Amino acid sequence: MANIGVDMTANQQKNIFGAGDAYAKILERSLGVEIVVRDGSVIVMGEETRANLCKKIIEQLKDLADRGNTITEQNVDYAIALALDGSNVSMAELDKDIICHTLQGKPIKAKTVGQKEYVEKIRNKMITFGIGPAGTGKTYLAMAMAIRAFKNDEVNRIILTRPAIEAGEKLGFLPGDLQSKIDPYLRPLYDALYTIMGPDSFQANMEKGLIEVAPLAYMRGRTLDNAYIILDEAQNTTPSQMKMFLTRIGFGSKVIVTGDQTQKDLPEGQVSGLDTAIRILSNIDDIGFAYLSSKDVVRHPLVAKIVKAYEEYEEAQKAKEKAGYKNGSPKSDGNYRANGNNYHGSGGNDHRRKKNNNE
Incomplete structure (x- = not known):
């Protein structure tokens, strides 16, 4: 048995261990140690290897808190997962890479190693595929990167698209005009834009044609120069649609394709354009593939489970x-x-x- 001390102030303890020391209890259950929290000191008791691992996690959370972050259960769970995997990644280092800010001033940044690798691929490749389950930030981070490039005058416009036919529904059978028919399919893209840009800025740029949100079918026959182009829900494209989309790219453009291979809404027997693209494009130098997993889920902890x-x-x-x-x-x-x-x-x-x- 080992008794290992960690120095911190009472305010740091309140942030790092949460209300009623709830996060200390998570650490105890996960690592098989006992944590004694007193004003100005923390003692970790248990088998030496596990106690040292717990100390390392607490120090990671302390560094993250010292950067002005409020520690969440998600932070604690991820710090534990990193430590158990033997990773030397610093959560404070992840926290430093801010992509942009929301209208309310909240920083948008990669929160996991997988997300960090995804963002780096977007920066360094002309085309990036972000592949992973729901809640891993594929679309949101892609939007943030696009808005950052747009604000920095790296591109002239942002084009967002996704297949508009899902779950067996065809647009012609839905009520209303074209806009009201396609809006439900594009709503997740609108939501991300509203959060980051604000509705007024978004609407003004839409009216100027600088931001375009459209179903995938509208990409046919176009050449898209100096644009940031995002294809969302790519698992619901056919191989021919994916080929059509990827061949729209013009000079000065960057493309992000996001998809979840486990959530296909294609008719039974229909091959996914995303699956085909992964097989045939993986050896092309300027195309990057980032694979996210349940470890990268940044929604409620239950979603990760x-x-x-x-x-x-x-x-x-x-x-x-x-x-x-x-x-x-x-x-x-x-x-x-x-x-x-x-x-x-x-x-x-x-x-x-x-x-x-x-x-």
Whole structure:
């Protein structure tokens, strides 16, 4: 057993460990240590390796707090994940790279290693694919990079697009004029722009044609020069749509393609343009691919757990499919429980078989 001290002020303790020392309890559960918090001192007790790891995490959070950040449960969870992975990445260093600010002055920055790598790819490549589950900041960070470039006069306009046909709905069957038909599909893009630019600036630039939000079909036949172009929900494109989009790029333009391979709304049997692009473009020098995971989820901590559960489920399904099971059959997912333990026996199926035999 080791007793390791960490010096900090009472105010630092309140920020780092949260109300009622809630974050200290998270550290204790995650690392198997005991943390004693008193005014002006913190003592970590436990097995020496784990106690030192806990001290390292607390010091990471302290450095982050010293930069003016209010520590959140998400910060604590991510600091623990980094430490358990043996990473030497400094959360304070991540915090220094500010992309831009929202209208309210809130800084927008990469919050995870995966997001940092994504932003670096965007900076250094002409075309960047950001691939990962919901909540990893793919679209929001892409928007922030586009707005920063626009404000710095690096590009003349921003063009945002996404497939406008999802979940089997066709625009012609929806009520209203064209704008009212496509608005629901483009709403996530509007939301990000409103947050970063503010509605007045966004509307003024829209009216000038400097910001364009349109369905993917409207890109056909155009050459887009000196523009920042973002294709969102790319998993719902067909290969021909993806090819059409990527060949619109003109001089002085930069492209970001975002998508989640696990959330396709294409008709059954239709190949995704995103999947095809990953296979055939991965060896081209000026095209970058950034892969985000549940570790990069920056929404409510429960979202990360949900994403992780689905990732485990999909991996288990792939393993069963390789073993000769048909994917999607009741047999393939009836015994799965999403808590990291994958399969929990087959007693239910055995019971049914015995019952049938008795009959």
